[in-house]
Amino acid sequence: MNDFAHVDKLEQLHRTLDATEQPPEASEDEREHPSGGWGSAKAVGSILFQERAMRHVGVLLHQNKPKGFACVSCSWAKPGKPHPLEVCENGVKATAWELTTRRATPAFFAEHTVTELKTWGDHELEEVGRLTEPMRWDKHTDTYQPVSWEDAFAEIGAELKLMPPKSTVFYTSGRASLETSYMYQLLARMYGHNNLPDSSNMCHETTSTALPESVGVGVGTVLLEDFDKADCILFFGQNPGVNSPRMLHPLQEARKRGVPIITFNPLRERGLVNFVNPQSPAEMLGDNPTWISTQYHQVMPGGDVAALMGLCKCLLETDDAAKQDGTEGVLDDAFIAEHCHGYTEFAATVRQTTWDSIERESGLTRAALQDAAEVYAQAKAVIGVYGMGLTQHRHGTDNVQMLCNLLLLRGNMGKPGAGICPVRGHSNVQGQRTVGITEKPELAPLDQLAKQFGFEPPRDKGMATVDVCEAVLKGDIRAFVSLGGNFIRAIPETDRMEAAWPSIRLTVQISTRLNRAHLIHGDVAYILPCIGRTEKDIQASGPQCVAMEDSTGCMHGSWGQVAPAAPTLRSEPAIIAGIAKALLPRNPKLDWDAWVADYSKIRAAISESLPEIFHDLSDRMWQPGGFRRPMPVADRVWKTKTGKANFLVPKSLTVDPDTPAYGPDILRLFTVRSDGQFNTTIYTIEDRFRNVVDTRRVLLMNAADIVRLGFKDGDLVDASTVVTDGQLRRVSGLRVMTYDVPPGSVAGYFPECNPLIPLWHHAETSKVPAAKSIPIRLAATAPAHAPIH
Known part of the structure; x- marks a missing residue:
């Protein structure tokens, strides 16, 4: 019997489903307090008041807009035709945090020892406000004291010259622009190492290793407009209500078209339950939130491989039954035959996997998985969205590749409205990788850099985040330079790492606000304060703009809008150039001062290093909606070893194979x-x-x-x-x-x-x-x- 006998009825149901209809399992709190709505409006007002940033409220009109600034928060896509306010609650929080009128001045540091500040909480530290002057730690007073920019650069350069380059680390958070990131990786490689870990190592590096094996690219395959064309959306381990709230707009629009959204997540995240658009007066004054997920499956954490295996098993069982009956199956046989490799082995594994093991590992029933598979089987164009709920596991690569397998079974790759969509975090974390911030030399344009700048880049693999931590514990790291971020708080083993960190000789933090990373420092420590993305960057040739890449692989320009927090601040490119000039011998093929004077010269160098992606970068970065990096999957071209999209068999259904068996306690x-x-x-x-x-x-x-x-x-x-x-x-x-x-x-x-x-x-x-x-x-x-x- 065909288990999908009611597909036509289900299809009719989802075409007519009212987006305001509440799912029966919604709790009273979820009904009364949706995401967005007045709660969001209140939070926006509170953060602007808290940061004393009300005078800058007008700058929000320029956020994520053409000739405006790209949000300093998440990397969600920027539409070609933006909303009147192309902002979200978290975006306003990030902007207010940067535009705060609070200041961490030298007077503040003179009043508080580092030992005292270590007792403060994370929120208390950052709430001190924007850093204003370069500071150097003084071990005799245990305080940070002012230092001139020239002295800071000279001393940092002198320290680094005494060290083996491969004993040093240049870390990057995900907010630095393409221009800054390109300069930073060039500085590291000219100095002599590939130790360029970044925040990707802590979240979506799994995407970068899993997707190339499956479909031949290391990034997502969908564009923002694909959400307008999809007729089903699957969510795995991603929370747009907190991590990427602007994403709720295309999800709401999809639901209003009757598109089913099926969610797999351990927690019932409010943004995936219901949403009131705070920019819609009618919704704010009414009582009709959009109910986002049409099915919500609370999978066991780590149970995603098993859940995906169950969905695939439903499809194969139904397809087998249909073909036995002589009716049309639910798999895209033509796509699989022409474009895929490894299907036979994968299908055999799916058929051999028992329902008992799937239910045990996923925490979901066969009936629940069947319900989801039925909806997926009737859809013609499906997007698979995921976040760190898939990537941050021992078998995280299997999670991502199993989602690819599910999409490949019905040809949901390389066509409008379909594909895979990893939702990245920081606003340029993907872009900095694209221009060379990577510990993997094979991912950087080393041959071209050598030709452009007349030096031999190091070819050995550098250290990723975990490697850096292991080396710190061994006492092998002599210097740690951080371009943004709060590394010591983001990494595992916090207590052990904080205890080992003082063994480092030199720590340098390029930052906007005080955080714990400034307090857990080396024997020689500097804080170098930089201007933020929302702020005007005036250099010798005039105002400067920068570029970044969003989560869908599109590049955008960004102009700062307000005066810097202090006249003593310097831009990130200027700080990188200052360190480079103090550290490296003069290179006749590279004029750091000229690059700082005119960022278009940096973009010209990027275009020369990576012409396939960045040709004419300075002009194309202003294209509405951004310009897209080359995406062969869109044309069903697979840059894999087999030349096809690959079905890949997971190692097991068990997410965590090397820790003790789970007992009752x-x-x-x-x-x-x-x-x-x-x-x-x-x-x-x-x-x-x-x-x-x-x-x-x-x-x-x-x-x-x-x-x-x-x-x-x-x-x-x-x-x-x-x-x-x-x-x-x-x-x-x-x-x-x-x-x-x-x-x-x-x-x-x-x-x-x-x-x-x-x-x-x-x-x-x-x-x-x-x-x-x-x-x-x-x-x-x-x-x-x-x-x-």
């Missing part, structure tokens, strides 16, 4: 972000979507697990990692909170729970920390260890 922890943060930046302590107030030191637990383990709501507990490597990893004083999570799992906030992640507990191919599946055991907190709030 062991829970599976996964880390999450709140609506009041972006990565390590904490805007507010509260998380309104999860009703968390006063503290971020909480564990969201299933009610039955709380009772079963002998706790009650509000108890304070210590969480310890259950592994057998001899290291004690513990976070104390976490408040138990009842929440709708799958039994046996527990959620805690990033970065507070990072000390629980073993450094070796990372994705096997990409080395991305496996933060979404950590085995822990809980014990009541002793009164002496209870935190004070």
Whole structure:
């Protein structure tokens, strides 16, 4: 019997489904407090008031607009025809955070020792405000003291000259422009190393290793306009309500067209449940939110390979039955035959996998997976969206490749409205990789750089984030230069890493605001404050603009709009050039001062290094909606070893193969972000979507697990990692909170729970920390260890 006998009825249902109709499982809180709406409006007003940035509110009209500035928050795509306000709640928070009138002046640093500041929380540190002058740590007073730019550059250069280049690390967060990133990687390679880790190593490096094997590219294959053409959208482990709220607009528009959205996520994230557009007066005054997910499956953290295997198994079983009956199957046989490799082996594995194992590992029933597969089978153009819920696992590569397998079964690659969509975090994290920020020399245009600039770039593999941490623990790192970010808070093994960090001789932080990375420092330490993307960048040739790449592989220009926070600040390109001139011998083929004077000269060099992607960059970056990097998948050209799209068999259904078997007292922890943060930046302590107030030191637990383990709501507990490597990893004083999570799992906030992640507990191919599946055991907190709030 064909299990999809009711496909026509389902298709009719989804064509007529009212986007305001509430799914029956929606909780009372979800009905009353959707994402967006008045909650978002209040949060926007609060952050502008908190940062004393109300006088800059007009700058929001230029955010993500032509001739305006690209948001400093997430990397979601910028439309060619933007909304009147092309902003979201988190984008406003990021902009207000940069445009704050609060200042971290030399007077502040004179009043507070580094030892004292270490006792402050993350939010307290950043709330001090914008850094204004270059600072150098003085070990005698344990304070940061002012230093001139010229002295800072000279001293940093002198220190680096004394070190073996390969003992140094140049880290990058994801916000630096294409121009800055290109200069930075060139500086590192001219100095003599490929130690260029970046924030991708902590999140979407898994994408960069998985997708090339499957479809031949290391980035997503869809454009923003594909969301207008899709007739089904699948979500795996991504939370647009917190991480990319502007994405809710195309999702809302899709739902209003009757497009089904099927979500697989351990938590019921508010942005994937319902949404009120805060820019729509009718929606704000009415009581009719758009209900985003038509199906919501709370998969066990780490259960995605099993869930995807179940979806594929449903399709194959139905296709087999249809062909036995002599009717049309649900697989795209023509696409598979012409464009795919490895189908026979993959199909055999799917058929051999038992439903018992799929249900056990995924935490979902066969019936639930069948419901999702039925909708997928009737759709003609499907987008698979995912985030770190897939990438941050030991078998994260298998997660991503299994989603590719599901899309390939019905030909959902290389056609309008279909493809795979990894949602990146930082606003140019993908772009900096494109221009050479990578520890993998094969991904950088080394031959062309050698020809352009007359030097021999290093060819050996550099250190990724995990490699850097391991080297620090061994005492092998002499210098750590950070272009933005808060590395020490973002990495695993926080306690061990903080203890080992002072063994580093030199630390340099290029930053806009104070954070903990400035306080965990080397023997010689500098803070170099830079202007932000929202601010005007005036150089010798006049105002300068910069470029960046969004999550869909499109390049955009960006102009700063307001005066810098202090006249003493320098631009990121100027700071990179200052270090380069102090460190490197003069090169007749490279004039750092000319590049700083006119950024179009940097873009010309980028165009010469990577002409296929960046030819005529200075002109094309202003194209409405951005210009797209070459995407062979769009034409069904597969740059893989087989010359085809590859079905790849996962190693197993088990996400975490090398930690102890889960017993009745062991829970599976996964880390999450709140609506009041972006990565390590904490805007507010509260998380309104999860009703968390006063503290971020909480564990969201299933009610039955709380009772079963002998706790009650509000108890304070210590969480310890259950592994057998001899290291004690513990976070104390976490408040138990009842929440709708799958039994046996527990959620805690990033970065507070990072000390629980073993450094070796990372994705096997990409080395991305496996933060979404950590085995822990809980014990009541002793009164002496209870935190004070």
